[in-house]
Amino acid sequence: MTDSVFKSGYVAIIGRPNVGKSTLINRVLGQKLCITSRRPQTTRHRILGIKTSEQSQLIYVDTPGLHIDDKRAMNRYMNRAAASSINDVDVILFVVDGMNWTDEDERVLERLKEDAKAPVILVINKMDKLEDKEVMLPHIEQLSNKFDFSNVLPISARKGMNIEQLETEITTLMPEGELIFPEDQFTDRSSRFLAAELVREQLFRHLGQELPYSITVEIEQFDDEEKLYRIGAVIYVERDGQKSIVIGKKGELLKSVGKGARIEMQNLFGRKVFLRLWVKVREGWGDNERMLKNLGYNDEL
Ligand SMILES: Nc1nc2c(ncn2[C@@H]2O[C@H](COP(=O)(O)OP(=O)(O)OP(=O)(O)O)[C@@H](O)[C@H]2O)c(=O)[nH]1
Ligand SMILES: [Mg+2]
Incomplete structure (x- = not known):
């Protein structure tokens, strides 16, 4: 004390x-x-x-x-x-x-x-x-x-x-005050959100100058199977050409992204992770307020 x-x-x-x-x-x-x-x-x-x-x-x-x-x-x-x-x-x-x-x-x-x-x-x-x-x-x-x-x-x-x-x-x-969050809580974000971020981070790191600026990631599956998390994520790009860049020759780039993200997730969650990634095209989402909202970009977040 x-x-x-x-x-x-x-x-x-x-x-x-x-x-x-x-x-x-x-x-x-x-x-x-x-x-x-x-x-x-x-x-x-x-x-x-x-x-x-x-x-x-x-x-x-x-x-x-x-x-x-x-x-x-x-x-x-x-x-x-x-x-x-x-x-x-x-x-x-x-x-x-x-x-x-x-x-x-x-x-x-x-x-x-x-x-x-x-x-x-x-x-x-x-x-x-x-x-x-x-x-x-x-x-x-x-x-x-x-x-x-x-x-x-x-x-x-x-x-x-x-x-x-x-x-x-x-x-x-800082002002004097009480605990605002429980003492063992370290973020306001869900594991789902953090998982999507970790995939996006690997994309930013692997894609270099070719990075489609507006790339985004959505978690479609997040199952807690006690010993492991089974996670499925969709990577959204805006055009077909971007899709092949993200997948890479023989799928190599996507594989490295998946591997890097899985390692980071295991560090963060302290749990084994099984991760699957898909790439999909959704045109013009970065310009469209409604699509942004559907992808979780809303001001309440
Ligand atoms: N040399 C050096 N590099 C740093 C330091 N802090 C951050 N960086 C690098 O600067 C780059 C940007 O770091 P971020 O933490 O992503 O910067 P940010 O301000 O959050 O960027 P946004 O999220 O894009 O606004 C990364 O490559 C970091 O490694 C530092 O103290 N020294
Ligand atoms: Mg930042």
């Missing part, structure tokens, strides 16, 4: 695509929950990652990268999911990529200026990439002048640099 007060609340992780938001959440959780990739716009939905200790329950909100292009329905959905997370949280982490300040960062900052009611910590990620740390100081000073940040912290989510300091800072800013 400690005599300090228990703290609890929500921490939104906000930033443009690809700055390392999901990598950061996995790092603080000490477990892989959110999918990550070298490609921008990997995260499409808001996902909670819950970390409970003796002193606190910190509920991290991973969000899609805020981006400028919102011509497609799916992009608008992603921007809405990220922007709505700025409200109703107790602390905001504004994540940027080292020295690479862009127009999109500027736009995110404008949004924060308009909407943020909670304290904002500026998190400068990917510090491991920076060889000359000296150049960072004037940069930090310049960024600090842009907004009344409650703190500015250089970190490396990938290497685990300064993560404890960040957590301490977040806890300091």
Whole structure:
């Protein structure tokens, strides 16, 4: 028992695509929950990652990268999911990529200026990439002048640099409160949802430049057979040509995707997994609000 007060609340992780938001959440959780990739716009939905200790329950909100292009329905959905997370949280982490300040960062900052009611910590990620740390100081000073940040912290989510300091800072800013989720719960998402994400992650990782941006995954079967999970997933693409890319020569690519996803699922669920994948064409779904809703892209999620 400690005599300090228990703290609890929500921490939104906000930033443009690809700055390392999901990598950061996995790092603080000490477990892989959110999918990550070298490609921008990997995260499409808001996902909670819950970390409970003796002193606190910190509920991290991973969000899609805020981006400028919102011509497609799916992009608008992603921007809405990220922007709505700025409200109703107790602390905001504004994540940027080292020295690479862009127009999109500027736009995110404008949004924060308009909407943020909670304290904002500026998190400068990917510090491991920076060889000359000296150049960072004037940069930090310049960024600090842009907004009344409650703190500015250089970190490396990938290497685990300064993560404890960040957590301490977040806890300091958190209000006193009770447990919001049961102490053994670590996300608000179902195993079904996480399984679909893990298939999508492998597609992002295996497909390189050929990746159809709008590819999506739906779980059709998820049976708990005690010793194993039997999972069937459909990969949706928008055109026939994309289908053959995803399947690959002699089905090799799809096989590697399935193998990678199965290994990740077994790690996450702690259970043996039997996984089957199909590829189907569903034209124009990324442009169509109604089809997006049918595929689970609705704002209540
Ligand atoms: N060198 C380095 N790379 C990092 C670090 N953190 C993340 N990355 C890499 O940056 C890329 C993007 O990481 P994500 O965590 O998927 O980024 P994100 O901000 O969630 O991206 P979206 O979901 O697309 O908005 C991946 O290749 C990560 O491995 C870091 O601290 N150092
Ligand atoms: Mg992400």
